[in-house]
Amino acid sequence: MPTRANPMKPLLLLLLASLLPAQTPPKRPKILGVAHIALYVHDIEKSRQYYRDLLGYEEVFLLNMADGKLSLTFVKINDHQYIELFPETQAETDRLNHISIEVDDAEAMRAYLGSKGIKVPDKVGKGRIKNSNFNVKDPDGHTLEIVQYEPDGWTMLNRGKALNGPRLSNRMMHLGILVGKLEPAMKFYRDILGFEEIWRGARSEKRLDWVNMKVPDGNDYIEFMLYDQMPGATQRGSQHHICLEVPDIEKTLTTLKSSNLYTKPLEIRTGINRRRQLNVFDPDGTRTEFMEPKTVDGKPAPSSTAPPPQ
DSSP states (O other): OOOOOOTTHHHHHHHHHHHSOOOOOOOOOOEEEEEEEEEEESOHHHHHIIIIIISOOEEEEEEEOTTSOEEEEEEEEETTEEEEEEEOSSSSSOSEEEEEEEESOHHHHHHHHHHTTOOOOSSOEEOTTSOEEEEEEOTTSOEEEEEEOOTTSHHHHTTTOSOOSOOSOSOEEEEEEEESOHHHHHIIIIIITOOEEEEEEOSSSSOOOEEEEEOTTSSOEEEEEEOSSOOOGGGOTTTSEEEEEOSOHHHHHHHHHHOSSOOSOOOEEEOTTSOEEEEEEOTTOOEEEEEOSSOTTSSOOOOOOOOOOO
16 A cells, blocks of 8 residues: 655654754955965066065075976065066066965865855865965956965975075065956955955045055055056056065165166155155066055055046
């Protein structure tokens, strides 16, 4: 005889399901700071002369390809911040390879970003210097590397080393990237990653030019360089930039002038953010912005209310 369906079974299943704890969505781990910027360079020896001999930083790690040619080199700013230099694969292209932020848990960040609809890899990888990392794309197509410094990774094993040279700065205050449309960038960096907006700047009341976004668990920030028409690939060097903090811009100017390695004009200016700054350019035109941490009068610069270009 056919068995009769139990009319209570669906109700029991529904009751059991209601008693099970709801799945907690992944939480965002800590974002501790800006880890590095990676740049393509045309002539590695000239770039070494700039970053090593002029700015005073040491190369600490070299990675080669299978054929023995240089893959990339790591220039150390401090124990947590680097500049990575890649020999270019194609001339007359954008100099920016990628940017990177440091987190305390790369796997947690991978799960968190995946839960927010961001395309992430199936698992966190280990880089050649043994740190955990993976890449995502931001709304403007920039590659953002998420890195966690592992105890047995080369970064942490070299803590306190290669820091005694004549370095012009001990900290990368921020890095600057091109942004076409502000709102998608804000949704990604502010709403998903948790960056905090700390300042907006504009050359005029008609159009916004910069938005500074601080990492949620540190003091470093990323500067959005806003454009309605994005510059061509060979014109982005002065927009994609590195900002190095210095306590005394006059001393930095004197040091640069005393070197015979830099022959372009040097001028201290006070920016719209009311901080004194000085720009120099590497052999490929990528800008290094030296900046004092405080405003000229100690008062914070007001944020602009100008509309973004798009």
